[in-house]
Amino acid sequence: MSQLVTGAGAVASVGEGVDEVFRALCAGTSGLSELRGFDRDRYRARHAYEIDDRPAEGGDIPGRATAWLLRAVAEAAAQAGLGDDLSRVPVLVGTGLRELRSAELAWCDGVPLDPGRLHFGPALRARFGAERSYTFSGACSASLYALALAADLLATGAEDTVVVAGVDTLTESMYGLLDRVHAEPPECVRPFDRARRGVLMGEGAAAVVLRREESQEESREASREESAVSGAVLGRLRAVSMNCDARHVTAPDPDGIAEAVREAQWRAGVAPGDIDLVLLHGTGTLLNDEAEAAAIAEVFGRDAGAPLMTAIKSMTGHTSGGSGLLSLIVALRALSSGQVPPTLGLTDPVAEAADFRFVRERVEGAELRLAQIDAFGFGGVNAVAIVERAGAAAGAAGAGATGVAAGADGRAGT
Amino acid sequence: MTPRISATLPTVVVTGVGLALPGADTPRELLRAAPSRPYEPFEPFDTGARIGRRGHRYKDRATRLALCAALDALRDAALIPGDSEELTVPGGTVGVVASSNLGNLDTACLTAAAIAKESTAALSPMGLPNASSNVIASWAAIRFGLRGPNLMLCNGATSGLDAVHWAATLVTAGRVRRALVIGVETCNPVVEGLLNSPAGDPAQDPAGETHGDPAGETPGGPAGGTAGGPGGEPLLDGAAALVVEGAAWARDRGAEPVAALGRYERRAGLAECVRALLPEDRAPGVWFTPGTSPGPRAAGAGMLPGTVPRYDLTAAFGRASGALGVLQCAAAVGWLGEAGAGAGDALVTSGDDPADAVAALLLRPPGRPAASPRQPGGAAA
Numbered sequence: 001m002s003q004l005v006t007g008a009g010a011v012a013s014v015g016e017g018v019d020e021v022f023r024a025l026c027a028g029t030s031g032l033s034e035l036r037g038f039d040r041d042r043y044r045a046r047h048a049y050e051i052d053d054r055p056a057e058g059g060d061i062p063g064r065a066t067a068w069l070l071r072a073v074a075e076a077a078a079q080a081g082l083g084d085d086l087s088r089v090p091v092l093v094g095t096g097l098r099e100l101r102s103a104e105l106a107w108c109d110g111v112p113l114d115p116g117r118l119h120f121g122p123a124l125r126a127r128f129g130a131e132r133s134y135t136f137s138g139a140c141s142a143s144l145y146a147l148a149l150a151a152d153l154l155a156t157g158a159e160d161t162v163v164v165a166g167v168d169t170l171t172e173s174m175y176g177l178l179d180r181v182h183a184e185p186p187e188c189v190r191p192f193d194r195a196r197r198g199v200l201m202g203e204g205a206a207a208v209v210l211r212r213e214e215s216q217e218e219s220r221e222a223s224r225e226e227s228a229v230s231g232a233v234l235g236r237l238r239a240v241s242m243n244c245d246a247r248h249v250t251a252p253d254p255d256g257i258a259e260a261v262r263e264a265q266w267r268a269g270v271a272p273g274d275i276d277l278v279l280l281h282g283t284g285t286l287l288n289d290e291a292e293a294a295a296i297a298e299v300f301g302r303d304a305g306a307p308l309m310t311a312i313k314s315m316t317g318h319t320s321g322g323s324g325l326l327s328l329i330v331a332l333r334a335l336s337s338g339q340v341p342p343t344l345g346l347t348d349p350v351a352e353a354a355d356f357r358f359v360r361e362r363v364e365g366a367e368l369r370l371a372q373i374d375a376f377g378f379g380g381v382n383a384v385a386i387v388e389r390a391g392a393a394a395g396a397a398g399a400g401a402t403g404v405a406a407g408a409d410g411r412a413g414t
Numbered sequence: 415m416t417p418r419i420s421a422t423l424p425t426v427v428v429t430g431v432g433l434a435l436p437g438a439d440t441p442r443e444l445l446r447a448a449p450s451r452p453y454e455p456f457e458p459f460d461t462g463a464r465i466g467r468r469g470h471r472y473k474d475r476a477t478r479l480a481l482c483a484a485l486d487a488l489r490d491a492a493l494i495p496g497d498s499e500e501l502t503v504p505g506g507t508v509g510v511v512a513s514s515n516l517g518n519l520d521t522a523c524l525t526a527a528a529i530a531k532e533s534t535a536a537l538s539p540m541g542l543p544n545a546s547s548n549v550i551a552s553w554a555a556i557r558f559g560l561r562g563p564n565l566m567l568c569n570g571a572t573s574g575l576d577a578v579h580w581a582a583t584l585v586t587a588g589r590v591r592r593a594l595v596i597g598v599e600t601c602n603p604v605v606e607g608l609l610n611s612p613a614g615d616p617a618q619d620p621a622g623e624t625h626g627d628p629a630g631e632t633p634g635g636p637a638g639g640t641a642g643g644p645g646g647e648p649l650l651d652g653a654a655a656l657v658v659e660g661a662a663w664a665r666d667r668g669a670e671p672v673a674a675l676g677r678y679e680r681r682a683g684l685a686e687c688v689r690a691l692l693p694e695d696r697a698p699g700v701w702f703t704p705g706t707s708p709g710p711r712a713a714g715a716g717m718l719p720g721t722v723p724r725y726d727l728t729a730a731f732g733r734a735s736g737a738l739g740v741l742q743c744a745a746a747v748g749w750l751g752e753a754g755a756g757a758g759d760a761l762v763t764s765g766d767d768p769a770d771a772v773a774a775l776l777l778r779p780p781g782r783p784a785a786s787p788r789q790p791g792g793a794a795a
Contacts, residue, residue, distance in 0.1 A: 379552025
């Protein structure tokens with residue numbers, strides 16, 4: 001029993017809506033610009049991948065993350081035929097920094113703050129009537145973690161439909177502390193390139209509607225009765241893994257990442273050689289890219305050169321907690337369209353990734369069925385998803401492996 | 415979209431409780447503090463006395479409090495024996511779910527202020543981890559080697575109870591055999607400043623009703639009002655932790671459950687939430703009320719019989735925000751242990767009508783089969 005993605009929504013520096021975002025990324029459009037919301041003179045780095053929606057240059061306003069989240073969820077819910085009523089649908093939001101930017105503005109500039117809106121529940125309740133919403137602040141893998149939890153809700157039979165979202169905005173504290181630790185301030189994000197200098201933050205939101213895949217019998221029933229409301233099928237979620245390195249509070253651990261990749265593939269019932277496309281976490285930091293490349297190389301072994309690989313943070317910046325789900329939406333579009341966005345700024349890959357088939361120019365007409373999406377965060381929180389093209393025959397080996405059955409021994413990852 | 419709750423989901427039990435807050439060292443002391451004591455400031459909890467002073471310099475206070483409660487809970491659950499810090503089970507079998515709304519507000523705000531005053535050159539790079547809200551859950555995993563899924567809930571008034579629910583979900587879904595749940599909040603000038611600013615207290619009772627029943631009116635009612643002065647109510651500076659575990663996994667390692675988790679609901683309002691949880695108006699043995707407004711008397715009118723004892727932990731320990739639900743569950747464990755198996759279930763509710771939702775959870779005495787077939791794990795108890 002796997003799950004269907006029946007709606008998607010996205011807001012990013014490169015565009016609004018999934019269509020526009022995907023077109024922009026395939027065209028190699030970057031959302032990079034000079035810092036808009038903060039005083040540039042106080043930082044060494046001067047660039048970020050921000051959404052250009054502030055009223056005037058040089059100032060900042062609260063509540064921006066909440067606004068993008070609502071737009072992404074609305075787009076996904078509309079596509080899935082859920083409309084504006086999410087009163088009975090769980091909404092799981094993964095975020096690194098929630099509305100901490102609003103708190104900073106309150107503390108520093110006296111902008112009024114409702115502390116009840118540091119999380120997204122009140123806004124989701126007001127906009128969609130959502131009563132069961134959850135804000136998970138799980139650093140940069142938060143939205144894939146939320147996706148894993150949603151998959152579990154469907155797999156245990158507790159729910160039939162779940163909305164999953166991710167969102168993040170720049171905070172001065174995170175941007176500033178990253179700025180403090182850069183050896184040299186980066187001017188752009190260059191994942192896996194030897195000349196990369198580090199990460200720059202990006203802004204954005206992403207949302208999907210995840211639905212329990214009906215058995216054939218149920219689906220025949222549904223096609224007679226309510227095919228009109230069942231919505232489009234954008235792809236199938238085969239599995240999501242989640243684990244924790246338990247090693248270091250900021251540095252990634254290649255072993256923990258490799259474990260997460262292996263577990264995702266095992267839960268999905270696929271082998272490395274089955275994967276056609278990898279959406280890498282690829283933050284452009286010295287540590288992440290080496291650790292991720294080493295882990296992928298280890299797990300994929302002789303198949304490491306087989307799948308196409310790309311890292312969209314080269315165009316969106318690091319959209320933190322929302323980044324995993326944004327990558328997943330891009331992956332689903334790539335599978336269905338055969339187009340794959342390139343990794344910008346990658347000319348000389350690190351040694352660990354020497355054999356990888358990076359997409360450097362736009363790819364079109366690729367025959368792709370299975371994609372892997374990576375997301376890793378501070379604290380060593382890793383999540384890896386495996387998705388399948390809509391309409392592809394439910395995979396041979398392990399279509400039944402998702403979720404409960406696969407993990408029922410309760411020791412996944414050991 | 416009718417939810418299908420499988421009757422074969424495993425029972426989830428509580429096998430350990432830990433506390434790190436001023437005024438109570440055990441779950442039962444939470445009960446004794448609640449009914450009789452109007453709020454008085456306690457001496458701050460000394461984290462160094464429990465987890466030592468070395469190696470914690472760059473951890474924020476919320477993280478240190480969380481580690482104290484976590485250690486206490488893991489020891490109580492016999493997952494860490496004696497004075498060792500080694501887990502008795504593989505680290506991958508243990509997940510972490512932490513809850514805090516206010517934990518790293520100080521880092522975010524003070525860092526932004528330091529940049530505004532000078533530049534990023536003025537910052538200590540050691541502050542970087544604390545800029546991410548999940549630092550509490552991360553450190554718990556690192557300190558104790560817990561390599562299962564690692565979640566951080568920042569979900570407002572219901573956050574603590576939501577964390578208990580998600581920990582149970584990780585277990586029932588087979589992701590882990592057990593999970594450490596931590597609820598923590600800390601009180602510092604940033605938190606006080608942000609919560610007590612004019613726009614900053616949406617939960618303040620508009621009717622001005624003090625929480626808690628007048629002394630003696632109900633057996634468990636806390637005594638009278640609190641110092642709800644112009645600065646708002648006092649805030650908790652402490653943490654509570656639970657170990658929740660699949661009943662079979664607990665049995666497997668010879669652990670003694672102290673409670674079983676019953677049903678959980680999250681709904682728009684308190685009355686609706688309680689009705690959904692207790693569909694046949696079956697009264698619980700005790701009600702841990704949602705703290706601040708509306709007072710339990712108002713909220714409970716017509717909803718539960720007045721004979722059901724109530725505890726409002728915020729009266730003794732201050733507003734607990736994201737820690738409240740976990741603290742309430744810890745107190746419920748204390749109540750179940752004291753009241754004995756025949757006294758009924760403990761109802762815990764967090765959040766109130768002005769918040770975005772109310773969450774409720776039932777805790778049952780350990781070992782008693784579920785009364786309702788819809789309760790997860792009914793067949794397995």
